[in-house]
Amino acid sequence: MGVLAPLGRLLFSAIFITSGLNHFFQLEALTGVAQASGVPEPRMAVLASGVALVAGGLSVLLGVFARLGAAAIAIFLLAAAFMVHRFWLVPDPVQAQNQLIHFMKNLSMAGGALFIVYFGSGPFSLRRKKAEGLGSGRLGVPLRP
Template identity: 80%
Template sequence: MGVLVPIARLLFSAIFITSGLNHFIQLDALTAVAQASGVPEPRWAVLLSGAALVLGGLSVLLGVFARLGAAVITLFLLSAAFMVHRFWLVADPVEAQNQLVHFMKNLSMAGGALFIVYFGSGPYSLRRSGRQEGFGGKLGSPPLRR
């Protein structure tokens, strides 16, 4: 069953790695979106968030500093949800529904990232052997024993 964890890391991280790369490929278009959303320093924000997504996604995928990478992903997702996907400000009902879906998707994925922040990368990681990552100890053990 332990093989499910690296598969889960691959499935979870793929969207962040590809989205981060897309920040560089579609820099002008995403800068325009950030600017229209009122993001300060939109070009720098797109470049920095692209780097954060690629590095965060790779860290989760490989299990190296996965907790830190997942925390960075969480910050990005929550920032994007509240700064870009503000469905409550959209007059057109179809576009408002679209933004609501993106807002809720970001919240959901942030919740998944927080699981990695808490439990760590799990088995089959490139982290140093013998050093358990995460607050919850070994996979399946009770978290934060007192």
């Protein structure tokens, strides 16, 4: 059963690593989207969020500072949901539905990221605690920083 944690980290982090890289490959297009959404300093926001997504995704995947990486991902997802996917402002019902789907997807993934913030990366992480038995979470699972 221990293999579920690294598999879950892989499946969870893949979208953030690829999306973060896309922030650099599609910088101009995403800057335009951010600007149209009213994001302050849109180019800098796209670059910073790209770094946060790639670094956060890699940290979750490898289990190194996974809580910090997951927190960065959660912050990005919540900011994007409320700043970019404002379905309540879209007059066209089809486009509003599309934005609602993106908004809810971001909230859902932010919830998953917050689980990692709370529980840590789980077994098979690259980072090891100095004193393994120092703290333990619910169900006797050791906490990972």
